[in-house]
Amino acid sequence: MDDLYIKKVCSGDRDAFRYFVKKYKDMAFSVALSVVKDEFVAQEIVQDAFVKAYRNLGSFSNKSRFSTWFYRIVTNEALMRLKKVKKELISFTEEYPAEIADESFLLEIAKEERAYLVNEALQRLSPKESLVLRLFYLEEENIKEVCEITGWTEANTKVLLHRARKSLFTVLTQLMKTQL
């Protein structure tokens, strides 16, 4: 389906690009937000990424999927924005104690609350950790695809993913404790 719309856009049908905006805006927003942690900045990043994608759609080769190519643009934009912000702000990265987390408690709470807690926990993780979790679990759990999007090596991605899973459960445990 993507290929058909790419052809349409390349042949001059600008409105056909709306299909991509509709289809990928939510996931792109999730990816951008996991890096920059601010809804307004994430929205700007996604918009910039869509404009860039539109302008460069002609140079898109079908070697990879459109989603992979597009998320790469979003990730690059988000990481570039983060670099810019980091120059202006002194960041304080929270260190989480290596506490053994028992995740079974998550099964006991309501679905909506669970979603809220996971999103809250992702907001507290480092940009790279939350990014790798978002990309891996929302994109068919494919390490190669994550590597293609981020430009990291496979080993690096696996290590980061392992660390991110641990951190997420630790933060979730802490959040549950503070909520109770």
Next chain:
Amino acid sequence: MQENSSNRLLSELMQQSKLEMPFSDFEETTMHRIEQTMVQEVTVSRDRKLSFVFFVLGTCLGLVLNTILQRSEYSFLTLSTGTIVLVFQTGFILLFLIQLDKHSTLIKQWLRRRQV
């Protein structure tokens, strides 16, 4: 075994925590921005071509004027032809270098924008 089950749980949790774009007008503003960008790009491209044409024309005119000045026996107030040519050439070279620098910056910007 335990790692597998926590993996499954995490996968389930992440699927449930999918985010949605909270700005309802996002689609419209994005399409509008794309439209504006393309219009702007056409204008910028036309201006860039025009500026290049005028740069070449200006350089040619400067070279012609320089040749004419060198051949003429013209003096202004107490200044001799040699001095006038020297002042003209200095001004011409300065202007040429400034414009060349501006054009190279423009070309670099254009090339950078073409890359994703």
